[in-house]
Every structure is written in C-alpha cells, then in structure tokens.
Amino acid sequence: MLFLILGKGKTGSLVAEVARERGHGVRALDINENQHASALTAPNLAGVDVVIDFTTPEAAVENMRAVLALGCRIVVGTTGWYAHLPELKAIAERREGGLLYGTNFSIGVQKLFRLTAELAKIEGYKFGISETHHTSKLDAPSGTAITLKQIIHSVQPGIDVPIESHRVGDANGEHIVTAKSDYDIIELRHDAHSRRGFAVGAVRAAEWLNDKSGVWEFREIFDQL
Template identity: 75%
Template sequence: MLFLVLGKGKTGSLVAEIAHERGHGVRALDINENRGASALTAPTLAGVDTVIDFTSAEAAVQNMRAVLALGSRIVVGTTGWYAHLDEMRSKAQKRGALLYGTNFSIGVQKLFRLTAELARLDGYQFSISETHHNTKLDAPSGTALTLQEIIHAARPGSYVPITSHRVGDAKGEHIVTANSDIDVLELRHDAASRRGFALGAVRAAEWLAKQQPGAYDFRDIFDQL
C-alpha cells in the first residue's frame, strides 16, 4: 500500500518508519509543505491508499475536509478537533472514509474496556490523572476525555475530575482511580514509547484502505485489526 503521512513530528515520523517496516510505500508532508491543506490535491492523492494525520487540531480539520472532498481515506490520530466531529462524519458518509480515535494504542483500547467495567461498581468516586510531554498542546488529553466519557456513560450525573500534567518527554500515562470507604481500585496505562500509538495507526490505515465510505471510531474496530 501507499500511505501519505501528514506531520513529521515525533509520532508522525515514527508512523512513517513503521509503515515502511511493514512493507508499505510512504510519503510525508510537514506543516510547511501542506499549510492550509494546500498540498492535498487530486494529483498528490492519486495512488494513495490512506492518509494518516498526526498534525494539530486546526490543521487536521483542514486536512480532513480536503481529503474527504476528494473521496480519499484518512486516519486521524490528532486530537482536540472533536467539535467538528459531526461535520466530518457527515462528509465521510458521502464519499471517502474517516477513521478517528483519541488513542491508537491497543493497550489503551483495553484500558477503555476495563474502565467501562469498573465504572459499573456502586459506592465509588472516580477520578482520572494523565501525564504527557510538555509540548502537547491539548489538556486534558483526548484519551483522558474518552475515559471520562466512558465513566459518565455508566454513571449519569456523576462528576469525574481530570488532573493533567505536562512533564519533559513523557510518552503518556493515564490512571483511573476508584475510591470508596473500604478500598481503592486503580487502572493504569503507562506508555514506554510512542511505538504502540504509531503501530496502531498504521494497522488502522491498512484496515481503512479496504473499507467502504463512512466514519469509523477506532474503539469500535480495533478488534478487527
């Protein structure tokens, strides 16, 4: 397959490296080469199986609009753009295809499911803590917001605080804590490297290349990889 990676930051560069390791052709554009999605034209996307976005929230919205308008497929690992999710879902239902997720790590997907199970317990107060590198722009992280959403779905009307930390080059840690009068339960995912996120994104791009037009949430499809 041929993938076009948008973003040459730490994760985007690793995505390109892993895609190459898995035998795929790879092109990559940084923000200066694709300012305002200007490089996402029909000739650029000709022959590209899937675009993979690891840019910024603002850039990702522009990139999705351009890619979907041309009927192409895009995996979005960027977070912080979800105010536009309904718009992007609507566009993807008409042509192209979109796969999005707050976290492409398989381990984090398991954390989501364990959190849903834990949240069904009565008599507990829940909280979330997340730690990322000090150049991460959004806080709380998209993963922490997903964890909060999962708990709220199981416990309507509950309040689940999120504490965010930005420290050095932290790869990503998320902790879900359930406190009661008799004990404390804790679920934790601590990324040792960015490779888990990048590998998940490449596998997602491989999967999306074979799908019909539509919008897909990584939480719903990761078991199919």
C-alpha cells in the same frame, strides 16, 4: 500500500518508520509543506491509499475536509477537533470517503477503555483520572483522558469525574483511573514506555481502512485488526 503521513513530529515520524517496516510506501509532509491543506489535491493524492494525520486540531480539520471531499481515506490521530465531526461525517457520506479517528491508537489503551467501562459499574466509589504527557503536548486534558471520563459517564451519568493533567519532560503518556471508597482504592493504569504502540496501531488502522467508505471511531473496530 502507499501512505501519506501528515506531520513530521515525534509520532508522525514513528508512524512513517513503522509503515516502512510493514512493507508500505510512505510519503510525508510537515505542516509548512501543507499549509491550509494546500498539498491535498487530486493529483497529489493519486495513488495514495490512505492519509494519516498527526498534526494539530486546526490543521486536521482542513486536512480532513480536503481528503474526504476527494473521496479519499484518512486516519486521524490528532485530537481536539471533535466539534467538527458532524460536518466531516456529512462530507464523507456525500463523497464516499473514509474516516477513521481515535483519541488513542494504542491497543493497550483500548483494553484500558474496556476495563474502565467494567470498573464504572461499581457503586459507592468516587472516580478520578490522572494523565501525564510530554511538555510539548498542546491539549490538556488529553483526548484519552476525556474518553475515559466519557466511558465512566456512559455507565454513571452525571457523577463528578475530575481529571488531573501533568506535563513533564518527554513523558510518552500515562493514564490512571482511580475508584475510591471509604474502605479501599482501585486503580487502572496504562503507562506507555514508547510511542511505538501508538504508531503501530495507527498503521494497522490505515491498513484496515483501505478500500472502505464510512466513518468509524477506533474503539469500534480495533477487534477487527
């Protein structure tokens, strides 16, 4: 398969490396080479099986619009753009494009999501979330932390779930879900030792999306990988 990677930052570069290791062809563009999705034209996407986006929220929306309008497929690891999801779903449906997005492509984090849903069933506890990332991460709280909060609210609507965000050095990503009572404390923790887990998940997601039309969130399909 041929992948076009949008974004040559730390994660995007690692996605390209993993894709090559898995036997795929790779092209990559940084944000200056693709301003306002200018490089995402029909001729440039000819032969590309899946586009993979790790850019910024603003750039990702423009990229998705361009890719989906051409009936192509895109995996998006960028977060912070979800207010535009209804519009992008409509484009994908109209043009028969494919969109697979997620707040976190780590398989370990996907398991954390499921464990959090189970933990949220416990009553009489106060919940909290802590997340730590590198200082260059733009969004706070992280998309993963927001997803964890949404999972808890899906089980116990309306309860207070504070999120503490920390930006420290070159931290790869840590998320802790805490449930406290008057008698004890329960913690679920995922600590990424490397960004490689995110990259492998993104590449496997792109392999899954090939030849598919529709819109999916990564949590919906990761069991199929």
